[in-house]
Amino acid sequence: MKRFALSPQPFEIAPLREQLLSAHAGAYASFEGWVRDHHGGRAVAGLRYESYAALADSEGERILGEAIERFAIVDARCVHRVGDLAIGELAVWVGVSAAHRDAAFAACRFIIDETKGRVPIWKHERYADGDADWLHPEPPEVS
Amino acid sequence: MKRFALSPQPFEIAPLREQLLSAHAGAYASFEGWVRDHHGGRAVAGLRYESYAALADSEGERILGEAIERFAIVDARCVHRVGDLAIGELAVWVGVSAAHRDAAFAACRFIIDETKGRVPIWKHERYADGDADWLHPEPPEVS
Amino acid sequence: MSLTVLYFASLRDAAGVASESVDADNADLRGLYETLRERHGFALPAERLRVAVDGAFARWDDAPRAGSEVAFIPPVSGG
């Protein structure tokens, strides 16, 4: 089953949420990343997400599989935009259904954290002052 | 501003989420409680939520005000159903917008936990075996 | 003095009414609840409840006020 997707166009949340509806689930947690008008103190005009699509797909599916193994959840989905995005646009969406809210919240947090940390997607920010930059954050410390 | 509401009818999430859209927010966390087909090992046929409406409204508003004070969020909303609900129906919805995801998740969790713990709403469960019961859970230990 | 009492959930089922007018001579709201608990056979002790007066949470050792609306709040189960 395909639980992760890249979307080159704006996408609707309602049909994705609908895929997670289940009579066995009492809890649903979701997260959305929106394009913000500022970053690190600079005014942002817009951005572009680029991906290594083949590897992003497989790594995204792996993360959702890990979430289903690690947490007592019913199901989960994640969709990430690629291409040009304006301020306020939806960049990433995560949805998780579970019997109880502890697992729903924990898995939702896990999926967005791992997606941000592992999936080959890069953000190119354009600033109001005309500058532009690829974001290549320092990775978290690994033991 | 009214951030908490009781809803005697099924309600749409999209217009509530829309109230939270903001160019300053990079993160949005939401939680939904759905009516589950089982509880404590018993098959549930349906349920009814009853509230002490005046106090539920003021206590709900207080919780959302506390969330805005305690966490670095932009805004938040919560709607709770009352009346008769079928399996799978939306019972409660929480939405939070914030600059960053840490605060969005923490505030969303705070709001649903406090709502479950403090707002005068009671669940009456009907079981598949014909039984029915008011749920009056033991309160958490208070120091 | 006369006041109105509101009952919810299992308390309402036990009392058989959602509200009633009560002639109270208790020193505090805890005493009022104990009187009504005995009358209606409520299972829950006051320690499991909260009490509200005129739509705001109150203290068990507050004195009942004539004409007020007292609500006994059994453990909640929303969400």
Next chain:
Amino acid sequence: MSLTVLYFASLRDAAGVASESVDADNADLRGLYETLRERHGFALPAERLRVAVDGAFARWDDAPRAGSEVAFIPPVSGG
């Protein structure tokens, strides 16, 4: 041996191309990256990158394979 290299984000900007065919005689992928880093002036050291071969993450000490597609993955910033 000949293989294809893919560049993304700041690496692509620095290389000026999204992919190129490379004649590699390096013992491992780390050596291949060092050669290409020198050629294109990449700012990022290998320690900041991951490497993938034919669409799957690989190890820096894997040997380059003829005809394979090697991708250097700069620190990601999705979400």
